[in-house]
Amino acid sequence: MSFSGFHEEDFNVFSIDGLEKRMQGIQEKIQPKFKEIGDALAQDLSMSIGNEMYLHIAKHARRSVNPPKDTWLAIVDNKRGYKKHPHFQVGLFDDHVFVWLAFIYELPNKDTIAQKFINNLDMIKKMIPGDFVISQDHMKKHADPLDSMDKEDFRKILERFRDVKKAEFLVGKHFPKKSELLSDGQAFLQEVNRIYEELLPLYKMIKE
Numbered sequence: 001m002s003f004s005g006f007h008e009e010d011f012n013v014f015s016i017d018g019l020e021k022r023m024q025g026i027q028e029k030i031q032p033k034f035k036e037i038g039d040a041l042a043q044d045l046s047m048s049i050g051n052e053m054y055l056h057i058a059k060h061a062r063r064s065v066n067p068p069k070d071t072w073l074a075i076v077d078n079k080r081g082y083k084k085h086p087h088f089q090v091g092l093f094d095d096h097v098f099v100w101l102a103f104i105y106e107l108p109n110k111d112t113i114a115q116k117f118i119n120n121l122d123m124i125k126k127m128i129p130g131d132f133v134i135s136q137d138h139m140k141k142h143a144d145p146l147d148s149m150d151k152e153d154f155r156k157i158l159e160r161f162r163d164v165k166k167a168e169f170l171v172g173k174h175f176p177k178k179s180e181l182l183s184d185g186q187a188f189l190q191e192v193n194r195i196y197e198e199l200l201p202l203y204k205m206i207k208e
Contacts, residue, residue, distance in 0.1 A: 003036040003185035006097060011177045014069060014094035022067035023060065030092065031057055034073040037090065037189060042075045044193055045088060048200060049077070056082045058091075069093065069139075074102070084108055086203060088196055089170075093141050097182055099192050100172040101199040104138055105165065113206045114162030114169070118155060120205065125154055127201055128171060135170040136160065143174060171199065 010033070013025035038055040045053040056074045072091025074082040084107060089100040103113060117124055130147035134157060149157075161169040173195055175181060181188055 003033060003040075003189065005183040005185040005188055006033065006092065006177070007183060008177070010092060011094050014092075016067070019063055019065060019067045023063075026060075026068070026071050030071055034071075034090070037185075037192070038073040038075065040189060041088070041090070041192060041196070045075055045196060048197070049204070051077055053077055053088075054079045056087075070098075072098075086113070086206060088199075088203075089138075089172075090192060095177050096141070097175045097177070097179075098135075098143075098172065099175075099195050100135070100138075100170040101196070101203055102138060103161070103169045105168050110169075111162045114158050116206060117169075117202075118158050118162070121151065121155055121158070124202060124205075125151060127198075129198055131173070132171055132195075132198075133174055136168055137166075138168055138170055143170075146171075171202070 010029055013022060013029055016022040016025050034057050035055075038057065042053045042055045053075050054077070056076065058072050058074070060068045060071070070091055070093045072089050074087045074089050076082040076085045076087035078085050083104060086101065086103050086107070089098065089102050091098050103110060107113065128146055130145075132146045133143035134146060135143040136157060158169065161167045181191060
């Protein structure tokens with residue numbers, strides 16, 4: 001395992017002008033790292049979950065003009081795609097790395113998943129560590145710290161996820177690009193595995 005961590009040059013890719021040149025930077029600098037860490041994480045998740053998990057690396061194929069502002073890998077129990085399934089993510093914006101369990105708007109049964117979470121609100125609120133953050137839109141940088149929310153705030157997020165077609169629910173952690181952890185490949189991988197272990201009960205809940 002040769003993953004050496006994420007460094008300044010990886011984040012600088014997002015300052016490259018133009019779709020073609022930025023995509024070249026993503027493909028040359030970031031995607032090889034995604035392959036290294038994604039293979040390891042998929043193997044670990046497969047063992048933890050008990051069925052095979054597959055790595056997908058974002059291709060940004062639908063883009064024709066605007067260069068991507070972030071990029072990511074996804075790990076899911078489906079070989080063909082990830083967007084219509086709950087999945088685990090690791091990715092970068094220009095100023096931070098994100099680690100998510102992601103339920104995005106393309107889930108065909110997201111209202112059912114959201115209602116299951118609402119029905120188990122107290123248990124889930126206790127299950128997720130307070131230093132985790134929640135995003136309602138995977139395309140935006142902003143995320144809200146869980147420890148800043150009370151039960152009703154959390155309920156409103158889940159109700160919005162259930163009722164609004166484009167609403168999403170992503171839970172995990174952010175790491176600023178200056179974080180020393182990011183430059184230590186093995187330490188970062190261990191931390192990602194720890195985050196996923198904390199989120200596995202939530203993932204398994206919707207698989208029951």
